[in-house]
Amino acid sequence: MANQEFAPATVTRYETTLKHTQDFMQWKYKINDIRVKQIDHQFISEFEFYLRTVRKCNNNSALKYIKNFGKIVRICLASGWIIVNPFLNYKIKIKKIDRPFLSKEELETMASKTFVSARLEQVRDIFLFSCYTGLAYIDVQKLKRSEIVKGFDGEQWVFTNRQKTDTPSRIPLLPYALGVIEKYRNHPQCEVEDKLLPILSNQKMNSYCAPVKVA
The missing domain is CATH 1.10.443.10 (Intergrase catalytic core)
Known part of the structure; x- marks a missing residue:
């Protein structure tokens, strides 16, 4: 799929998001998989907590993984696999980073x-x-x-x-x-x-x- 529909870096980001999701489910629920219909607001909030605390991701990195996860959820919605969007009341707040330039x-x-x-x-x-x-x-x-x-x-x-x-x-x-x-x-x-x-x-x-x- 890389170099055709998605750039290699994009594929890597989604693979990393998948790995974090699998590790989170093992850490929180002691399971390796979950039905799409079981994903709810609490699941997403606890996943974010895991990324921030256990994985020690900074704010923007944690939320980028959540956004990647959210794109997969939207595919599930579009495909009719779920009818309720678990992200409906979830707010993503990316902090603006002031990047200084080199002199x-x-x-x-x-x-x-x-x-x-x-x-x-x-x-x-x-x-x-x-x-x-x-x-x-x-x-x-x-x-x-x-x-x-x-x-x-x-x-x-x-x-x-x-x-x-x-x-x-x-x-x-x-x-x-x-x-x-x-x-x-x-x-x-x-x-x-x-x-x-x-x-x-x-x-x-x-x-x-x-x-x-x-x-």
């Missing part, structure tokens, strides 16, 4: 940082490539070499479609981004998979980024 000085400090691990250096390079192009992780992950073309100004540009919105993007490549592309031009993963850059999974990227200090 030019911070980007330069990160770029000049020397790492003892080649893997950390690779993660740093990919992260900064995203910063200098404005492309999200999923967009960088799927970039192919053929999507780097010469623009109207004679310089190198990224011509691609955004994964989330399927809208075309035309992005001029700044010197640092060009340097990253050149650095990994002959990387085995890029040659075998016809990818522009050697991208790790999103989870691995996040886990490597978390402990990195650039001071």
